[in-house]
Amino acid sequence: MKTIFTTGQVAKICKVAPRTVSKWFDSGRLRGYRIPGSQDRRIPREHLIRFLKEHGMPLGELEDEAMGKILLVGPDAQLRLSLTEMMPAEDFKMEVAASGFEAGIQAESLHPDCVVIDFVMGRSEALMIAQNLRRNHDYSDSVLIGLLSEEDNASGFDRTMFNETFRKPFDTALLAERIRTLVGRRKQLA
Secondary structure, three states, rough: OOOEEHHHHHHHHOOOHHHHHHHHOOOOOOEEOOOOOOOEEEHHHHHHHHHHHHHHOHHHHHHHHEEEEEEEOOOOOHHHHHHHHHOEEEEEEEEEEOHHHHHHHHHHHHOOEEEEEEEEHHHHHHHEEEHHHHHHHHOOOOOOEEEEEOOOOOOOOOHHHEEEEEEOOHHHHHHHHHHHHHHHHHHHOO
């Protein structure tokens, strides 16, 4: 995953001439830096993604890393609908799994930045999914959010495997905001 691009690489991504990228850079529309003692320009990935989004340009090969990928495990239809409305499709890709088995398959293909596990499927299955994700090196830094039922007293299990837990009923807008914040932090560090 490349973090710094040359003007030639940006030109290839944007399907324009390198001189066009140089003009964007020199005019200040595309942020980056010059290599000291040289006229060569370098553009950090996050500035390139922001520029492409601001100008409605396709992200091409950067699309997968620019979008936040969320896996909802066992959510009810209302929660799924609410989150879909609050998380814009151009910024987030959302997949749903009904069981632990499906969650494993979806995680393998999606490589989620965030996994939201609804304890409505049963505490033991929800905890098993979380433990399996934490054990797998590919998902060890994925954000895990647990949605506890009203009856669940949250004792008797290691809550440190979750980045956040919410007890039902909760404000879906707050959940969406926390997902945006945590995934945004993860994307900055990646």
